[in-house]
Amino acid sequence: MLPMSAGHRWRSSFPMRWREACLLGCWLSLCAAESFFACPSSCKCNSGNLEVDCSGLGLSSIPSDIPTNTRTFLFLNNKLSILPGPVFSNLSALQRLDLSNNFLDQLPQNIFSDLGNLTELQLRNNSIRALDKDLLQHTALLRQLDLSINGLAQLPSGIFDDLPALRSLSLRSNRLQSLDRVTFEPLTSLQQLQVGDNPWECDCNLRDFKHWMEWFSYRGGKIDQLACTLPKELKGKDMRMVPMEMFNYCSQLDDENSSTVLDNTGPPCTKGSTTPSKSKSGPEPEVEPSVGCPQKQRYRPVSVRRAIGTVIIAGVVCGIVCIMMVVAAAYGCIYASLMAKYHRELKKRQPLMGDTEGEHEEQKQISSVA
Template sequence: MLFMSAGHWWRNRFSMPWQEACLLGCWFSLCAAESFFACPSSCKCNNSSLEVDCSGLGLSSIPSDIPTNTRTFLFLNNKLSTLPGPVFSNLSALQRLDLSNNFLDQLPQNIFNDLGNLTELQLRNNSIRTLDKDLLQRTALLRLLDLSINGLAQIPSGIFDDLPALHSLSLRSNRLQSLDRVTFEPLVSLQQLQVGDNPWECDCNLRDFKHWMEWFSYRGGKIDQLACTLPKELRGKDMRMVPMEMFNYCSQLEDENSSIVLDNPGPPCTKGSPTPSKTKSGPEPEVEPSVVCPQKQRYRPVSVRRAIGTVIIAGVVCGIVCIMMVVAAAYGCIYASLMAKYHRELKKRQPLMSDTEGEHEEQKQISSVA
């Protein structure tokens, strides 16, 4: 009995420190977790989804104490006007970034270079006027990009070259007048494009993009109305509904421009040409920067839908013409046969008509003698 009580005493003596150690470890782990995802002051955070929401607080700068493992950062409806270069350098795990409804007027070239996992970028309703062509070169996983309600007057060529996964793009309510199809050809996964509410000029500069829009719609993409502003004859009309015959003069302008270039040739192109050997020693002359070889244009396929429509219309017209020719030939044959039959009947009736005329003359002579 004494032995059992002694064992019980030793068990209680060693179990109490063990329980205290477990509680202390749990407390330390909770503190470490809270410090690992410490929410910035005045912002709302969700530890389960790793979301930081600093929207509608009137902030003019992004907090510097955003947790490094943040996946969603919302900064809507604030007074943000500038973005320092390294502001997102520690947020490599970020997947969603929303900076809508702020006062941003320009974006630094390397502002998104550290966001390799970014899939959604919202820049709606700002004052962005220009975009650098290398702005999105490190965001290959981007699937949604919203640049609507800004002051963009043009989209630089090459800005979408590194976005093969982009699924949705919005350029609504900007100051765009024309677009180049070469800029949008790398977007092989694009399914939805919004370009409405822009002052589009439906001239030769938009002709090639019209071809791309038709091809994009043919492969199942969705695009809203691209309503023309100029010229006045096409105001309010969707560019896709404008017939291609209205752009025939563009080819004439291109021919005239090419003839002007041939009439006034510039210095010869020296790119890739072997340099002649020099006998005299001396400093090499510098090549003028204006002497640049013209870049070869990329192949631009014709609209498949327009080609199929042309073939169908041509087939229908040829069929109608053939049917009309067959009907005309049948009508001519029937008419010829009827006329031949009529002439035969007429020849048969001529002798009978001559006999009746002789009998009438004899009767007249007898009546006169009587």
């Protein structure tokens, strides 16, 4: 058994030894973390926030020795044109990925399938012309997506179905002419949408998306100006300011197209059939339009707002004129009745005035004879 003094000294020195062991363990863990977060050559790394920055180095490929626990990877202003399929397969902890200002023209279908923790994806200023429907299927935590300044002409339906947390989406400066409302309806958390600088055609294909934009603005979402390029009558106008009456003809076209499809049960329609001429020296055969191929109606928008204003102004003017005519007629009737009454009274007084004048004349004649 230890004496009392020795046991007391051992108990008093135990906390100090424990602290030294803890400090030594922390130091060893930091050393292990620094050695584990090995920075690729020519790139800048920050072990504190686990960031790897390879921007502006003129690289044409992504380094293969990126640490597996990297959370932020910046690869801006390089010459990247191709992304191999498994390039991000070991970066499951990645939260922020920036590939802006490169030469990417296409993205493999499963390029982001291993990035389940990704919250921000920047693909700005590339040459991407098309996107696969399942490109973002495994990025359910994505909150910010930037696809601006690319060559996108359309968005595949269902590309945003698995992004319930997306809050910011940029589609500026692409080649988009129309968008489908169904594509954006799954984005229940969206707060900001940028769609400017696209050649929008404000026709029937954009009608349903206009409805969605109005609903999005009503619930507090922010959207920049969607300026129309075609038709010429609406060039430069914001699609949200175009009245819905401008698209009344769309329902008529839908009804006509549906009836045409139901009625057209014959052979496939052709653009036209030629009628042979009777003689060889006669004129060239004329092309007759096929009955089963109705010609597409030309888009002729009418400014309903101006038409309604014109009708209102014309109605007001006609109403004022009618009121003035009624007042004039009433005044004429009153005046005519007063004049008729005056003439009747005047006729009644004329005989009396004639008798008095005759008596004066007779008195004058008698006085002259006398």
